[in-house]
Amino acid sequence: MAEQDRTRVPRGEARDRIVAAATELFGRQGYEATTTRQIVEAAQVTKGALYHWFSSKEELLTSIYRELLAEQTSRLKTIAAADTPADARLHLAVTDLFAHMDDHAEPLTVWARSMHLVAGEHAAAVRAERRRYQHLFQDLIEEGQKAGVFRADVAASVITNTFLSSVVQIHRWFRPDGPLTRRELGTQMVALFLDGVRVG
Incomplete structure (x- = not known):
């Protein structure tokens, strides 16, 4: 998904996507091995969306x-x-x-x-x-x-x-x-x- 397309994800949906993607990645490869970039890619949202909801x-x-x-x-x-x-x-x-x-x-x-x-x-x-x-x-x-x-x-x-x-x-x-x-x-x-x- 292109960066401009990701910005169209509604905020509430973006948060749900981020949580779901993080949970799956943390469970599969561990918290320490998971990067915010991987979470953003898996959730198909922008990095700005992630940091809108979570500071870290x-x-x-x-x-x-x-x-x-x-x-x-x-x-x-x-x-x-x-x-x-x-x-x-x-x-x-x-x-x-x-x-x-x-x-x-x-x-x-x-x-x-x-x-x-x-x-x-x-x-x-x-x-x-x-x-x-x-x-x-x-x-x-x-x-x-x-x-x-x-x-x-x-x-x-x-x-x-x-x-x-x-x-x-x-x-x-x-x-x-x-x-x-x-x-x-x-x-x-x-x-x-x-x-x-x-x-x-």
Whole structure:
């Protein structure tokens, strides 16, 4: 596509193209090996369009993850606010988390493999968003402990961090061509986690 043709891409569509192209390239050849020029070529947009939306490749990577994390946080907030027992809400929360991860496996795997390369304000913004999710999750655990449905011999912070840390590390050992699909893996991890946290 010629440079003059690329300028005709609507701004919103250009952003979607950039995100899709970056996600595919980061996943296929790695974040560090991918250049902004390659992203621009794959997205068929101008370099100006890329820098209109993202100040750097680092911001592009971070934005992809932050949008998904914000979506996870919003979904958890809705689930946690429901008028149902804490154990039912926790079951729905962890099941929904794995469903969301399955729906967005490629960009979330890209982030998990590349997050150690992000620093400064971008890393701080991610940490802040992750803390919001973590606090909502921990509050739900504490509510269940007070209601007597979750074991209280382990601190809610330990339960929360152990579970969420295990989720973050899935990319290190899960193989798409292995014996389990992502959905099947999620079902087994949900069962293992809930059996470990429930009283009795």
